[in-house]
Amino acid sequence: MSVAWVGSQPVPLTDAVRNAAKLLASSRCPVFTLDADVHGTRSAIALAERLGGAYDHAAGDVLAKEVALFTDHGGMFTMPGEARRRSSLIVIVGEIPVAHHELLQAWAGSQPDLGDKHKRTWFHIDGTETIEADKLARKLKAIPLGADGLSLPAVLGVLRAGLQGQRIAASLTNIDRFRKALTTAQFPVFVFSGTSGETAGLVMLQGLVADLNKTGRASSVFLPADDDAWGTALTSLWMTGFPPRTGFSNSLPSYDPGRWDIQRMIRDKEADLHVWMSTRGGETPPRGGKIPLISLSKTNSPTSGAKITISVGKAGIDHDGVSYSSRTGTFRAVQAAQPSELPSVSSIVGQLAQALPGRKALPC
Amino acid sequence: MLIRLTGGDVVDPVNAATAKRDVWIRDGLLVDAPKGATADETHDVSGCIVMAGAIDIHSHIGGGNVNTARLLLPEHHRAHQPRPANTPLSNAGWSTFQTGTLYAQMGFTTVVEPAMAPYTALHTHLELADIPIIDKATLAILGNDDFTLSLLRNGKSSAMLDDYVAWVIGSTRALGVKVINAGAAAAFKENVRSFSLDDTVPEYGVSSRKIVKSLQASVTRLGVPHPLHVHANNLGIAGSADTAAATIAATEGVPLHLAHLQFYGYGTEGKRKFSSEAARLAEAVNANPDVTIDIGQVMFGQTVTISSDVMRQYLAIGNASPKKTVILDGDGNGGGGIVPYRYKQDYYGSLQWAVGLELFLLITDPWRVYFTTDHPNGAPFTAYPELFELLMSSNARDAKSTELNATALGLTTLASVRREYTLEEIAIMTRAAPAKLLGLKDRGHLGAGAIADVAVYRKGRDIAKMFREAALVFKNGDLVVKNGKVTHYRWGKTLRLNPPPDKAMVKRMQAYHEERYGLSLDWFTFPDSAIQRPDPFAEVIS
Structure with missing residues (x-):
């Protein structure tokens, strides 16, 4: 089975690496789309630095929104494990990615063993509803908390004002039940994600959590849109x-979510080479832009439109690695579930670096 | 490879070998002058001071909270980059790469990250492995987790506590144990807002004192070289000196290290009810040989406070500058708070600055006082050169004092203390004593058999410049710094104890995590291979 292609032609891996290195060496402004485990990411960032490129994640848009909550505001958070053990009142905020539904259902099937130890109650703050959000709310038997026609930030704003005893323009369904639940829960937790809404809504949520902490305790669990x-x-x-959305100009990193939005750079022809990494399989590079593409992806066929394609494995499937997990809210060592011959991103990036003029190894 | 450093003034208090003499390095180790041998490489270090590589026992250089500080404050990093020498403020954003580089350039070769949350140990070690040049080590946090508190509440045996502590040290690859405001993080989750040494954690009925004493005894029984590293209650508040004094008085013959004592050096005198109690605390330390302390010196300017003392950090939100913070109620011993802060030369900043210096100067034994700013809490570690100058020159202290709040300084003894640290004392405080405290027999001195971690400083009247830009630095015999700049990058190791786990405790941990978290134990542990560097760890034999 081929693992490397130049255009649509299968070639030995070494030929693909050599050709890719030539493209990298001649690029004025390469950009990197990342989607790998920690070690793949480390190597790719080191290569971007070596080449004076810029990088973002494949899920860069929603990631930028999540990052902005921290860079612009901050907040109060707790870990998934602590919420499971301590919180008898959990509020789902907007839409939570399907990937996390199993985790939330596992919490629903358990009883808090710390704090008030009450039977868990669930609420769901409505925004613009989707089928998946409705389905999750039903499974969790979550009590809806919202109002027709109000966006999520508006619902959060009204809820925050209402809990502060201010006069509110709209009434929220079940707000009295929620008030009552708050009086008995010692550690209510709001679960949110980058998919829950725009950054302004997430900031409003953190304002609500801060208000609750003036007299009692409350926190939030952040479940990333993409682990x-x-x-x-x-x-x-x-x-x-x-x-991410960091570039290396004058060899120093600089962070600018507008300037280093690499999809914009591709569209605006600021970049002249796109290195697209995707280890999850079944993904295709985003459309738009007509610059040369190097694909390091989990695939058994050449990536459409790519000058070079090299098939790579996924950490935890094809090889061991380290990935972030929302189950624990931190990194986890993952073992290969189905070890394969597919190389890791970090090994291919290492070979690319060695094939560049100077043949210098990367620090990662 | 045989290397000779010739003509330097060697400062080596451990071996009573402070004299003008040559230093010889063979294959990464220090050796006695070989008879009749010719060096492969000779460095003329005439006019220079030669010391062992420096060791920092308490600097927050990696892990979840440090990384969150980077996330919270990208603007600080950006501000730093174009003019690093002029902005010793922006360490919040520093990358792992810069951390190793900047430490090495000052002649530091080993640094301890003192607050590793056990459940995020892998994250911490991934970061430490990406810090170049220097060796690292970690202290695992205990004392706020359900398992420890339940053992104490239920009156379980000290042997079981020891097995648990040993399991945590081993599974997290730690060099020792730290307790942070013992019990307060657990109490804060139950809406407790202040917590002192004899307060109890509501759910467990266990006092902070009992937690500290139990862990102190356990660490001692296990033979962990570093005594329990204690971040006491009531950090930073007026009257905290009473808490520190009570903690010092409670050692009862068992060793204890009290971290960043400066932040507890406050009384309640004066118009602002915020005064210096440094002299009283220094006296208490001088009188109690069980106790070692580090300072946590405050220097002026912007920084960010990073602490797993989540209760204290929550209470400090109102002082955040800029106005953004992260407060994390973590699992067990994890969590904490990130609160950016600017130390101003006002009454409060001036008093804190003076309290730190008073402690440095009034604690008489340099083997029991350690040089830290609690990076980045009191100041970034890049402020070290200026701090060396303040300790070694009373004129420098006087000059700086003229810029500060006279009322605050008037409530301290600083002006009357004329002590100036000698180079020998600096070498003890930053090399010999840390090595002894951590149980690192292979470093901290320049005797034959030690690893060749060597820092060479060009003598000059400008003390800060001398310590900011080492003339030469060798790490394990590799020349890594010349004239204050890194010339060669290498990868150091993370030093750890590796106590064998008790099999029954491992089973207990498996059952505990499956029952309480719904996850198997391997979600919380990791193999060495996860770090993906050759031999990322080195064992320290206790």
């Missing part, structure tokens, strides 16, 4: 000091 993307953000932070 791998959040893992990339954390890795990027320690490697460069910055989250």
Whole structure:
């Protein structure tokens, strides 16, 4: 089975690496779309630094929204494990990605063993509803908390004002039940994600949590829209000091979510080479832009439109690795579930670096 | 490879070998002058001071909270980059790469991250492995987790506590144990807003004192070289000196390390009810040989406070500058708070600055006082050169004092203390004593058999410049810094104890995590191979 292609032609891996290195060496402004485990991400960022490129994650838009909550505001948070053990009142805020539904259902099937130890009660703050959000709310038997026609930030604003005893323009369904639940719960937790709404709504949510902490305790659990993307953000932070949408100008990293939005850079022809990494399989590079593409993706056929395609494995499936997990809210060592011959992103990136002029190894 | 450093003034208090003499390095180790041998490489270090590589026992350089600070404050990092020498403020954003580089350039070769949450140990070690040049170590946090508190509440045996502590040290690859405001993080989750040494954690009925004493005894029984590292209650508040004094008095013959004592050096005198109690605390430390302390010196400017003392950090939100913070109620011993802060030369900042210096100067034994700013809490570690100058020059202290709040300084003894640290004392405080405290026999001195971690400083009247830009630094015999700049990158190791786990405790941990978290134990542990560097850890034999 081929693992490397130049255009649509299968080639030995070494030929693909050599050709890809030539493209990288001649690029004026390469951009990198990341989607790998911690070690793949470390190597890719090191390569971007070597080449003076810029990088973002494949889920860059929603990740940027999540990052902005922290860079612009901050907040009060707790860990998934602590919420499971301690919180008898959990409020789902807007839409939570399907990938996390199993986790929330597992909480629903357990009883808090710390704090008030009451039977768990669920609420769901409505925004613009989707079928998946409705389905989750039904499974959790979550009590809706919202109002027709109000967006999520508006609902949160009204709820916050109402809980502060201010006069509110709209009435929320079940707000009295929610008030009552708050009086008995010692550690209510609001569960949110980047998919819950715009950053302004997430900031409003944090304002609500801060209000509740003036007299009692409350917190929030952040479940990233994409665990791998959040893992990339954390890795990027320690490697460069910055989250993704970072570029290397004059060899120093700089963070600018507008300037280094690489899809914009591709569209505006600021970039002249796109290195697209995708280890989850079944993904295709975003459309738009007509610059040369190097694909490092989990695939058994050449990526459409790519000058070079190299098939890579996924950490936890094809090889061991380290990934972020919302189950624990931190990194986890993952073992290969179905070990394969597919190389890891970090090994291919290492080979690319060695094939560049100077043949210098990467620090990662 | 045989390397000779010739003509330097060697400062080596451990071996009573402070004299003008040559230092020889063979294959990464220090050796006695070989008879008749010719060096492969000779460095003329005439006019220079030669010391062992420095060791920092308490600096928050990696892990979840440090990374969250980077996330919260990208603007600080950005501000730093174009003019690093002029902005010692922006360490919040520093990358792992810069951390290793900047430490090495000052002649530091080993740094301890003192607050590793056990459940995020893998994250911490991933970061530490990406810090170049220097060796690292960690202290695992205990004392706020349900398992420890339940053992104490239920009156379980000290042997069981020891097995648990050993399991945590081993599974997290730690070099020791730290307790942070013992019990307060657990109490805060139950809406307790202040917590002192004899207060109890509501759900467990266990006092902070009992937690500290139990862990102190356990660490001692296990033979962990580093005594329990204690972040006491009531950090930063007026009157905290009473808490520190009570903690010091409670050692009862068992060793204890009290972290960043400066932040507890406050009384309630004066118009602002915020005064210096440094002299009283220094006296208490001088009188109690069980106790070692580090300072946590405050220097002026912007920084960010990073602490797992979540209760204290929550209470400090109102002082955040800029106005954004992260407060995390973590699992067990994790969590904490990130609160950016600017130390101003006003009454409060001036008093804190003076309290730290008073402690440095009034604690008489340099083997029991350690040089820290609690990076980045009191100041970024890049402020160290200026701090060395303040300790070694009373004129420098006087000069700085003229810029500060006279009322605050008037409530301290600082002006009357004329002590100036000698180079020998600096070498003890930053090399010999930390190595001894951590149980690292292979470093902290320049005797034969030690690893060749060597810092060479060009003598000059400008003390800060001397310590900011080491003339030469060797790490394990590799020349890594020349004239204050890194010339060669290498990867250090993370030092750990590796106590064998008790099999029954492992089973207990498996059952506990499956029952309480619904996850198997392997979600919380990791193999060494997860770090993906060759030999990322080195064992310290206790």
